[in-house]
Amino acid sequence: MIEVKNLSYRLKKPILQNISFSIKEGISVALLGHNGSGKTTLVKHLNGLLKAQTGSVSVDDLSTDWEVKKNVGFLFQNPDEQLFSSIVEEDIAFGLENLGEKPAVMKAKVKKILNSLRIEQLAQQDVNELSFGQKQLVALAGVLVMEPKYLILDEPFSLLDPKNKSNLISILHSLKTTLILVTNNLDDLALVEEVILLKQGKIVFKGKRSRLSKQILKKADMIG
């Protein structure tokens, strides 16, 4: 379980204010809110990229940052900023190298993830020659291959065309990992069971998706 207690974070002005919630394993959650509502800052705390200034964040009682990062995968919005190697299969193996996996195990895991995302034909391709949608799938493969318990997806559809978006959605539906979806698009909520709605760094709603009313969305300026 991911547990956030009284989390606040400020740079020049407050970004997050007294945030508390928990995410149970197996229950997918969306963090919904406008641009600048603090969604990305909040999820960066969940996998240890940012440290809590006040309050606390705990993941399955793991004690080190490294263990947290291993268990909470992070797919960023722009795949171009998370692919480091020039060759696809080597990039997918990058996380496994950091986990210290043996080469034979790495090869088997990379092959398995390429097959499950149906991108095995890209294995030897140059990353710079891929389309944007293919890059997003390779980036997802690079995170999933590390077998995280939780997967943070930071606005993964915002730069994708409709075809690639529906492909990614069908892949995400088939995953057994707990999804934490960051989005400002109400259509994306179909992927999750629970919603946490943020407005100016504060939670205005948390609960089942079905309980999210038009009134609440209006209050958070998500609809006109």
Add this chain to the structure above:
Amino acid sequence: MVNILQRLDPRSKIILLLLLSIYLFAITSSSSFLLLSAFGILLLIITKLPLGYLLKRLFPFLFFFVFILAAHYANILAGLFTIWRFLLLVLFAAVLLWTTTISEMVSALEKLLSPLRFFVSPRDISLMVATAVRFIPLLMHETSQLRDAQKSRGLKKWRFRHVSQLVQGMLKKTFLKAGAIADALDARCYRDKNYTRYTILQISYRDIVAAFVIALVLVIDILKIQYL
């Protein structure tokens, strides 16, 4: 089809290229130049390196070659020999680049730097090289996008302030990208200790044969100088 040079360990290719380059700067006789040129042509044939690929790599040196000739105007022959030296150096480097992938080069660099691990982190350095290779084309693309954005807003004649705006924009984008890359590395548990490698480099009999061939070429040349 994979040629024999592609099957060599990238570490041996880098070391042998270094060895050839050092020797190239030590030779003075035209017969030595001819021998190394013949060896270079043999490499071109074995690797089937396209002439266009080689010319593309030589093109940036044209100005440099003109400069060398100008500097040797009193002794044009010496200038021509210097250019010949550089031509061979570019040829050998082109063969290395043609037969080795970037990731092989990075892995080789990491291994070759491993004796210095008490002073610097070989993995950090090889990652820097890999990210530079990966992100320079992206940054170039973004620069051209910024330039297009300026043109689309009516820019016809470039003035200093327009260049300054372009540089500022690019610096901002580069720093933001660097921050995002650092986060992405961190998120994938990057560390420079206790890690393993996906690409395994292994010295085989082919590398020993290659080293022997290069040594043979150099020995023939040294003996020829002594006895002829």
